Amino acid sequence: MSLIAEFSIVSPLMREAEAAPEMVFYTEDIHLTQSGEGKHVFWASGDDFETFESALQADPTTKEYTCLTELDDRRLYRVTYPEDAVQELLYPKAAEHDMVYLDVTTTSEETRFRARIPTLEALKAYRQACEEEGIPFRLHRLYQEEPDEPAERFGLTPAQYEILVRAHEHGYFDQPRCITLEELAEEAEVTSSALGRRLRRALDTLIEQTVRSDAEELNDHFSSERDTT
Structure with missing residues (x-):
């Protein structure tokens, strides 16, 4: 913490x-x-x-x-x-x-x-x-610090949380996309390469803290069940 x-x-x-x-x-x-x-x-x-x-x-x-x-x-x-x-x-x-x-x-x-x-x-x-x-x-x-903010609960930095929310709100993850990475970067006043790295790190952290975390818990649960049968 x-x-x-x-x-x-x-x-x-x-x-x-x-x-x-x-x-x-x-x-x-x-x-x-x-x-x-x-x-x-x-x-x-x-x-x-x-x-x-x-x-x-x-x-x-x-x-x-x-x-x-x-x-x-x-x-x-x-x-x-x-x-x-x-x-x-x-x-x-x-x-x-x-x-x-x-x-x-x-x-x-x-x-x-x-x-x-x-x-x-x-x-x-x-x-x-x-x-x-x-x-x-x-x-x-x-x-x-007490982890009571959404960003903190998922292990994200404020900057990572902000770019994920901004990308979602502007339709970056839509198909087709409503905004390009370059346009997001221009709005945030950073380079597209820097924004791309931040976005990738944010997604990696989010997956690590949610999807993978849940999968590991399930694997541990099933492993313990096999051990007792």
Whole structure:
């Protein structure tokens, strides 16, 4: 069973949050593109969007940004970071040690994370990376995770669960297919080869945890019956 770590850092990115101190930002997704740039998709809540967008425009660590959705009290943004600013995201270091961000909330004071970590050594390596970059790190809570989510019950990572659900909803498994692997990859903003590998791993894990698991239980059951006859 994996561990859940809750910690906070003062990130050198999202400096524009300081320009709009009453606003709060909730991360939806962080990933790297094939070209090495960083993509950050997040909700911004508050009432000072004009100031925030001006700060985004002026921030040298922001290559470009797009407002994807605009509601009454919140907006969904996608920010692109150039390759030389990606290291400050610390996302590559988290991915290197199989850490998965579950919740990321940013205010003008700090960015707070809830992350799934495979080992304590992984968390220590992440903390060391923060220290090397001069980024303050503070651990709030560390506890074991209870497997109550669908992805966890089947042994899938959140990314694997998401791509299986997305492929199913878009008719990838239909005959004929309603969407191609390339179109799925474009929607997820990853390469088709990377998405294909993730999809294959997800299917392999799902079969291992369900079909094969049930078959092994049946084989054990029949073997025990033969032994008693």
